[in-house]
Amino acid sequence: MTQTRSSRRVPRGEKRRDEIAAVAERVFLERGYSETTMQHIADYAGASKETLYRHFGCKGTLFSEVMRRRSSEVMSGEEDGALCGSPPEVLFSLALNLLHLLTRADSLRLYRVVVAETPREPELGRIFYGQGPGRILTRLTDYLDETGKKGELNVPNPSLAARLFIGSVTTFHQIQGLAMQATFPDAELQIHAREAVALFLARYGA
Amino acid sequence: MTQTRSSRRVPRGEKRRDEIAAVAERVFLERGYSETTMQHIADYAGASKETLYRHFGCKGTLFSEVMRRRSSEVMSGEEDGALCGSPPEVLFSLALNLLHLLTRADSLRLYRVVVAETPREPELGRIFYGQGPGRILTRLTDYLDETGKKGELNVPNPSLAARLFIGSVTTFHQIQGLAMQATFPDAELQIHAREAVALFLARYGA
DNA sequence: CGATAACCGAACTCGTGGGTACAGTTAATA
DNA sequence: TATTAACTGTACCCACGAGTTCGGTTATCG
Numbered sequence: 001m002t003q004t005r006s007s008r009r010v011p012r013g014e015k016r017r018d019e020i021a022a023v024a025e026r027v028f029l030e031r032g033y034s035e036t037t038m039q040h041i042a043d044y045a046g047a048s049k050e051t052l053y054r055h056f057g058c059k060g061t062l063f064s065e066v067m068r069r070r071s072s073e074v075m076s077g078e079e080d081g082a083l084c085g086s087p088p089e090v091l092f093s094l095a096l097n098l099l100h101l102l103t104r105a106d107s108l109r110l111y112r113v114v115v116a117e118t119p120r121e122p123e124l125g126r127i128f129y130g131q132g133p134g135r136i137l138t139r140l141t142d143y144l145d146e147t148g149k150k151g152e153l154n155v156p157n158p159s160l161a162a163r164l165f166i167g168s169v170t171t172f173h174q175i176q177g178l179a180m181q182a183t184f185p186d187a188e189l190q191i192h193a194r195e196a197v198a199l200f201l202a203r204y205g206a
Numbered sequence: 207m208t209q210t211r212s213s214r215r216v217p218r219g220e221k222r223r224d225e226i227a228a229v230a231e232r233v234f235l236e237r238g239y240s241e242t243t244m245q246h247i248a249d250y251a252g253a254s255k256e257t258l259y260r261h262f263g264c265k266g267t268l269f270s271e272v273m274r275r276r277s278s279e280v281m282s283g284e285e286d287g288a289l290c291g292s293p294p295e296v297l298f299s300l301a302l303n304l305l306h307l308l309t310r311a312d313s314l315r316l317y318r319v320v321v322a323e324t325p326r327e328p329e330l331g332r333i334f335y336g337q338g339p340g341r342i343l344t345r346l347t348d349y350l351d352e353t354g355k356k357g358e359l360n361v362p363n364p365s366l367a368a369r370l371f372i373g374s375v376t377t378f379h380q381i382q383g384l385a386m387q388a389t390f391p392d393a394e395l396q397i398h399a400r401e402a403v404a405l406f407l408a409r410y411g412a
Numbered sequence: 413c414g415a416t417a418a419c420c421g422a423a424c425t426c427g428t429g430g431g432t433a434c435a436g437t438t439a440a441t442a
Numbered sequence: 443t444a445t446t447a448a449c450t451g452t453a454c455c456c457a458c459g460a461g462t463t464c465g466g467t468t469a470t471c472g
Contacts, residue, residue: 012439012448032322034240037429048450053431115384116238116322125385133381160401164374171373175339178321179331195366203408218418218469243459254420259461 008046017055020045025066029109033063033117060121067117067124070110074132075101083143087153087205088197090143095169095193098136102170103184108177137162144204155204169196214252223261226251231272235315239269239323266327273323273330276316280338281307289349293359293411294403296349301375301399304342308376309390314383343368350410361410375402 010016023045027036038059042049056062083090101107110128118125137159144158155161169192176182216222229251233242244265248255262268289296307313316334324331343365350364361367375398382388 009439010449016449032325035326038431039429042450046450048452049431050433050451051449054448059430112321112325115318118385118387119238119318120241122387125387129381129385133378133385137378157401160398163378163398164402164405167377168370168374171377172339172343172369175335179324179335179339181324181328181331192366192369195363196370199370199405199409203405215469216419222419244461245459248420252420254422255461256421256463257419260418265460 010046016047016051020047020052020055021062021066021069024062025070028063028066029070029106029113032113033120038062063117064121064124067110067113067121068127071114071124071128072131074107074110074128075135083139087147088201091165091197091200092193094136094140095165095196096189098166098169099173099184099189099193102174103177103189108174111174112178133166136166140166152206153204154206161200161204165196165200168199169193216252222253222257226253226258226261227268227272227275230268231276234269234272235276235312235319238319239326244268269323270327270330273316273319274333277320277330277334278337280313280316280334281341289345293353294407297371297403297406298399300342300346301371301402302395304372304375305379305390305395305399308380309383309395314380317380318384339372342372346372358412359410360412367406367410371402371406374405375399 011019020041024041027041027044031040038049038052041047041062042052045052052062056065083094085093102111114124114128140162141159144153144155144161147153148155148158173182173184173189173192217225226247230247233247233250237246244255244258247253247268248258258268262271289300291299308317320330320334346368347365350359350361350367353359354361354364379388379390379395379398
């Protein structure tokens with residue numbers, strides 16, 4: 001009857017490390033870097049501070065590792081297959097996926113933390129950009145380039161066109177999510193996506 | 207010879223208050239809320255902590271007041287006259303002004319702080335949005351609406367069109383500024399602005 | 413000139429959080 | 443089942459920052 005804690009087998013080694021990292025990710029995303037204490041993470045994970053420090057050395061390292069990994073998975077799941085299909089279909093589906101992705105609460109939280117902590121941790125910003133916006137930009141640029149060469153679109157400057165499209169899709173919902181904690185009904189996202197595609201095709205359609 | 211300090215007449219009352227607020231604004235923008243200490247502000251202002259607390263009560267109040275005022279002046283100077291002129295001119299000039307505004311270091315700093323501190327201070331986000339992006343959106347929407355009625359443009363949904371335009375102009379430069387500390391030559395901003403206008407007019411031109 | 417209220421500097425309290433130490437417990441492995 | 447390394451919990455150290463206090467200085471106003 002010495003079962004003080006919640007009768008749970010506590011794993012060792014890498015498994016424990018991963019559990020703690022997962023908890024730390026959640027807490028950092030919810031409260032930001034400086035509002036998160038190591039004790040808080042330890043409590044949530046049912047761990048002791050000593051274990052945190054044995055695995056990660058210090059708070060900054062834990063934060064970096066965890067946010068870095070998360071930044072590398074911004075797009076996980078969504079939008080992984082290569083862009084293919086007719087331009088209207090591809091663009092609409094990309095637009096809708098983007099809107100869904102970046103109005104999700106945890107995406108906004110990640111963006112918030114990255115923006116806030118990049119001055120203290122410049123590499124974090126670069127990783128996030130490369131894995132998130134940068135990757136999408138590259139893929140869309142490639143798609144526009146190829147499609148242009150096939151004559152299905154008329155896009156003199158694919159990279160510029162891609163930036164304009166992605167911007168037109170995402171900006172306002174993101175700003176409103178960040179600054180006003182706004183949420184959006186799916187119908188509105190669909191209308192927005194549809195019109196963004198129409199705008200794009202009005203100039204770059206073949 | 208008791209002239210320890212830098213032989214400067216230190217004003218009293220409101221003037222001193224304003225000096226301190228100005229210093230606090232700079233420091234908060236540079237270091238964020240939690241990385242800024244009251245002592246640091248006091249040192250920069252050549253003031254004592256007691257004076258800070260007499261004028262502002264506590265750190266949170268000082269931060270709120272100073273960031274709130276700053277948020278209300280996001281657009282000061284730029285873009286204050288009513289939008290008027292032919293659509294291509296108005297749109298191009300708006301686009302260029304926006305790009306200049308939000309690639310400026312202090313604009314990025316303000317945005318960064320607002321995004322970071324909005325969870326702790328929701329009103330800050332609302333004020334910023336209302337005085338910054340929201341105001342621009344409203345003004346452009348009104349302009350598009352009027353111009354549409356005059357038959358110079360064909361804009362069924364002015365608010366949506368305005369969001370698409372502003373987004374296409376701003377997004378990527380802002381993200382790159384925030385996450386990569388990138389800077390941009392003026393020529394690039396001009397090209398971007400020009401193409402954003404062309405894109406818009408391809409769909410909404412009369 | 414005074415008088416006085418605002419100011420400064422410095423020393424203080426107090427809570428908190430990063431990080432460490434240690435004694436007891438438990439999962440893993442042979 | 444015996445051994446051991448990894449774990450937990452607690453108590454601890456130390457630095458630092460918010461906010462206060464106070465004696466001395468100085469701008470301001472009559």
